[in-house]
Amino acid sequence: MVKRDLGIDLGTANTLVYVRGKGIVINEPSVVAINTETGEILKVGLEAKMMLGKTPASIMAVRPLRDGVIADYDVALAMLKYFIGKTRPSISFLRPRVVIGVPIGITNVERRAILEAGLDAGASKVFLIEEPMASAIGIDLDVEEPNGNMIVDIGGGTTEVAVISLGSIVVWDSIRIAGDEMDEAIVQYIREMYRLSIGERTAERIKIDIGNVYPEPEYDSLETVVTGIDLSSGLPRKIVIRGGEIREALMGPVSAIIESIKSTLERTPPELATDIVERGIVTVGGGSLLRGIDKLIEKETGIKVVKVDDPLTCVAKGAGKALEKVDILKRLQQVD
Template sequence: MASVEDIGIDLGSSNVLIAERGKGVVFNEPAVLAVNHDTRNIISIGLEAYQMIGREPSGITVVRPLQKGTIQDFDMLSIMLNYFVMRVVGKHLFNRPRALMSVSATSNEIEKRQLILGMLEAGARRTQIIERPLAAALGTGVQINEVTGRMVVDIGGATTDIAVISSGEIMARSILDTAGDAFTDAIIRYIRLKHNLLIGWRTAEDLKSAIGTVDSQEQNTLSLPAAGRNLVSGLPRQADITGEELAEAAEEPLHALIEGLHSVIERIPAELANDVFDDGILLTGGGAQMRALKEVIQREMQIPVFVADHPQECIALGCALVLERPGEYARVLGEGRRSR
């Protein structure tokens, strides 16, 4: 049996990704569990649970243990993480990998220690935790040890993590709760108000990914039928939704995002701000894939903006990279724990 290499884990609010050293991302599933809310029995975890959203049988709820930058349900988080990690490493008990993990929520020391202990049970030999912006930057290939300031913005589902990094350290940071989910919520709201149509979360996510854009100035002829429930008749109905409408729906969260970027730049020292103006802003995370986001931020802020290749994978890849060259990145590592 092939052995498992050391693993990097992105414990996100929307998705959990696991990268293996030298192999890239080997696991990517939604961070959700389907739970019977009376007995707390778990029905399914990950993709299988995600597919139940909007069509849950009675008594079953699909929960997201990480939301709005905090751990909502620690037990569920822990069960989900262990299950995912076991699926990647479980069969290799004689070759336990080291793990480096990045968590998209501020967790306290007790919670961190519990997560690390859970990782031991799941088959990891040793687990350390790394700050999200450092992992994101490393995963894009940025040399974080350089003195030049780099602004990295990771747009996930629940949170946008904005950081300015210099000499391997986070010099300024702000975590907004405007991220991908806020755009999805805005689409649901907009269609309810404009079309009297209540669409489900997954329908809104699909619209956003397929024809969504955040640029209301863009020429846009795309449209897609969306199915929902008419709020007047109560019956199922479809409406054609256009890209232009989605851009209009995106205005509010877009504004909040740009405000958030501004406020970080305003409070960093002038030299770092100059670096950011020269080198630009680097976008990572699944939300960085929203169409025209790069162009709109660039236009509004007059700063160059870049979207990382495979933005959703950056954090997991960054974690795996640190494990490949631990000596080089010793200072970015948080505390770890050994089983022996």
């Protein structure tokens, strides 16, 4: 892998870019701020996310990816160009090879959109790799050995569950329920229980501050202050939300994730299932940071859960490292 080659985790919530020898060089929200009157791109990444829910009518902060795939091609292209451009020296004319992590099971149309966006953004070649495979490579699992490894990647837009052996995904499931749906569940809970309207950034903060999915006294004692708009008066109002309430709010989307894991295990060949019982289920992605989710998965499946040190960067690291694995690289779709 040459110096300028990139691994990209083009996520619904965040985009990460990995450069070999440098590591993760970009980790910013997948958000773009646009002037709706002129079409001009104003801000990308963290600065654009700060505008979510706070922009005047002439400015719109948008997330160009939904459920892990491109929902707005032009905006996604502008975002990719911006991030790839930040990794290239101003005097460099070399176009990098790029490996982009994608959800399993996306359609050919969705694959083509991501491939073309990568090329249009300045890549010389674009390869796509399934996110669970990229995650496994990113945490240095020996994916080319005849052993079964289960990866559960809980991202912003999708949850990917995959059993990997001999460099391939043997059994998998992909559901479009993940961090975004958890945020929406919190929004709906607070609306129904407190008649209070909050935005997605506030819901995300609540999830990070006190979000939990397993009954523990320490989780029940968590609390945070939330400010929203009272649906009756239309005026701002503050409330205190506790950990037990957020656990209740999150059980819908989390139950769907647990069912996806169980379904994948039920379809796993016995020999590989034995390996998984011995090695454990590996959780990655931002959703794996949710308090108690490892304990809940262990309780529901009877299999230990292995938490990795840096679950947010696995896909980007693995995408970059995949260029060193010739056998796997041959299987990745390539466009010149």
